[in-house]
Amino acid sequence: EVVVLRLGHRPGRDERTTTHVGLTARALGADRLFLAGPGASRQDTIEDITDRFGGPFEVETTDSPTKVIRDWNGRVAHLTMYGLPVQDVEAEIREAHREKPLLVVVGAEKVPFEVYEHADWNVGVTNQPHSEIAGLAVFLDRLFEGRELDREWEDADSVVVPKETGKRVESVEE
Numbered sequence: 001e002v003v004v005l006r007l008g009h010r011p012g013r014d015e016r017t018t019t020h021v022g023l024t025a026r027a028l029g030a031d032r033l034f035l036a037g038p039g040a041s042r043q044d045t046i047e048d049i050t051d052r053f054g055g056p057f058e059v060e061t062t063d064s065p066t067k068v069i070r071d072w073n074g075r076v077a078h079l080t081m082y083g084l085p086v087q088d089v090e091a092e093i094r095e096a097h098r099e100k101p102l103l104v105v106v107g108a109e110k111v112p113f114e115v116y117e118h119a120d121w122n123v124g125v126t127n128q129p130h131s132e133i134a135g136l137a138v139f140l141d142r143l144f145e146g147r148e149l150d151r152e153w154e155d156a157d158s159v160v161v162p163k164e165t166g167k168r169v170e171s172v173e174e
């Protein structure tokens, strides 16, 4: 199981980013998402997409993200520009994930030092500052070695039919 924890959403500023962290987690193979604090307001939007385009993908909210990390019964990878290069640690993380669930933590504003200390890996997707959405996307693609791109979706109402040009969305028959 791969679960994403989104920390530190700033009200008014991070609405779209939090939604996009959730949609990226879902699209690229995570099983579940924890939203902390005001980020919880994005739960419905992400669940609407899962209702429409399929799952499984669960969204939960938490008032205490550090407790989620402390109580996590598995391994923790925290994505940060200060961490070890993803290309150096991905094999070890993949190996560990075969045995135990993986919590992938992404921040918004300053991440408490406790998170760095509690993480089994602090992982940099480059050591340049960029975005939690981009960091998560590259990390998940590395973790799953691209297999997430061929995922089958369950219980979808709609499915996109890939087209060279134009847009086609079909309703799924019950």
Ligand code: SAM
Residues within 6 Å of the ligand: 078, 079, 080, 081, 082, 105, 106, 107, 108, 109, 110, 111, 123, 124, 125, 126, 127, 128, 129, 130, 131, 132, 133, 135
């Ligand atoms: N300035 C904040 C700090 O020092 O913790 C980070 C702000 S950054 C916009 C928000 C989040 O994007 C970070 O918490 C981290 O999860 C992710 N992020 C940004 N750059 C990253 C990188 N190079 N590798 C991995 N994650 C990154």
